[in-house]
Amino acid sequence: MIGSAHLAGVVGARLVAASGITIPHIDYTAILPELILLGGMLLLLAAAALSPRPLPTEAYATATVGLATASLVTSLVLWRDVTDRGPLTTVAHSIDVDGFALFFLVTISCILVVAPMLGAGYLRRERISGPEYYVLALISGSGAMFMASANDLVLVFLGLEILSIPLYVLAGLDHRREASGEAAMKYFVLGAFSSAIFVYGIALTYGATGSTNLAEIGAFLARNVVTSDGVLIGGLGLLLVGFAFKVAAVPFHMWTPDVYQGAPTPATGFMAAMAKAGGFAALLRVFVSTFPSLRSSWQPVVFVLAALTLLVGAVVAVVQSDVKRMLSYSSINHAGFVLLGLQAATARGVAGSLYYVFTYGLVVLGSFAVVSLVGGSGEDRHDLARFRGLGRRQPVIATAFAVLLLAQAGAPFTTGFFAKLYVVEAAAAAHSYLLAAIAMGSAAIAAFFYLRVVFLMFSDAGAAAPAGEGATARAVEAARPAGIEPAGAAGGSWVPEPSGAVATMVAPVTRSAAADARSVSSGVVALDVSGEPPVATSPWILAGLGICVAVTVVFGVWPQPLVEFAHQATLLF
């Protein structure tokens, strides 16, 4: 057995030597974060197959968190190396581990640390046993990492597929629920469609420039002035369409609400965070660093994409009554903000986009985790009404959700505020004033539906509810912008206002409205009876939510380290 393998190796080496192909040198330390995830994934599968009894889902979750932490630490060590000695290029220049890639490696590792924590309780409740969720998440994460460090369009495509194919399966993980399978099929058909478009785009770009390597394409375009090359522009357009599908930019967003709604909720959070991280990593690198000379061709297209994404995402989310669907439209809206940084095509814009993707990833994971808790067994309680009074029944969960929603709305003292500020600032600095104005307007519209949920959660908590001081403070904070929203104020830039007056004005109205709704729906006037089943929390999900909220608040109050990180990541480009 060993002898024949050795023989095959010798023959292989002779063949290679005879044909004159040089095997590229592989620097394994440069791809160590990916290797940790893939190797760990294989070990997890082997452990699941070999263990005599089925292992509990928490065991897999612990292993996944450990692997993701190892990958995070490796990425940070690599970051130190790269800042000292410059970017690492390996595997025949197809992998380029620079600051930009490492920022995304850190982001993806953070998502992978939190996602298993938020998924474990759900999987136990829905009785989905086995390591599949964690294994697929690890594969998908490694694909996103390859996309982030890819320096070759073929590798971008491979990364895209390694990212996407596990996500198709994750969407259909809950095979008892028909909606889950339907989501998987829709995601698969449209995902494969976008991949095919993307490959054709690579083929045309290759034909026009003579290489699939991003550095060589960049060098070619720097040497030659492209006056009227339809093939190159066509290839570029197809690449953009392929990416737009992946990051769910309007008008290529049709699959998003259906898939996000049908998929198991933790998987929804994961795919929202991961697909956007991987997609934007490759999108920013390909367009900003490889095709800057064709900026005049792609910038107007990205302008239209960003404007449509911002507006459609925000406006359609307002009319949704299903919270999962609402959050999926809100994730479309967020994609528009990240596109703002791409449209600016400056170092500042890219840094803003990086910051946005990092903060968005954790916020969206946490938000969908809360939805998975409230959704209850079988996932049939996703309408807005289920969130009414959550602040009184589950003050901790409701407060966490309120913080995450306020972050999505861009409230000060959360990461969302700085994320929106930086990309809008970058757009304004690049003289895209109209787009910056559209972004502000869409933030104002979006603030309405985020705050509506916050408001609902604390609506019958009242001023003196036993929900604790923090929750009450949040309720007051929620009431303030909700009060000024109908006046059409710009939600992007809040004016600090004496909150007491507005709060007292709004609070009694909602309290009576809540009481009305209660007496109509259940016929019980006593406010203690909620009629909702208890939300089953677990230490795992509380820990995961704690991390999401802590990162959101800490980097919201003290954003300097993360901003520095994002800026250095673009400097090393």
Place this chain on the structure above:
Amino acid sequence: MSVHASWYLTLAALLFTIGAVGLLVRRNVLVMFMCIELMLNAANLTFVTFARALNDIGGQVAVFFVLVVAAAEVVVGLGIIVAIFRRKVGATADDAHLLKG
């Protein structure tokens, strides 16, 4: 006798268009599947044509990657289709109509 590269490129573009239109028009999931394969292979033909024209091995190598990925995609896709339509009569995309809004 040699055929000019532009003919191959035109054929590839035509195949790609047939695949894309077919995917959007047809309702049978398996046919939609074949349309995706058609699009991928149109891209492959483009790669090979350009590789010949540029006298560069890179495009031909890319085809191998695309083929492998397409195979992996088919495995997952067929698995999903079988999982959904086990309880249904035909594999029609319109039967999947739970999610809308």
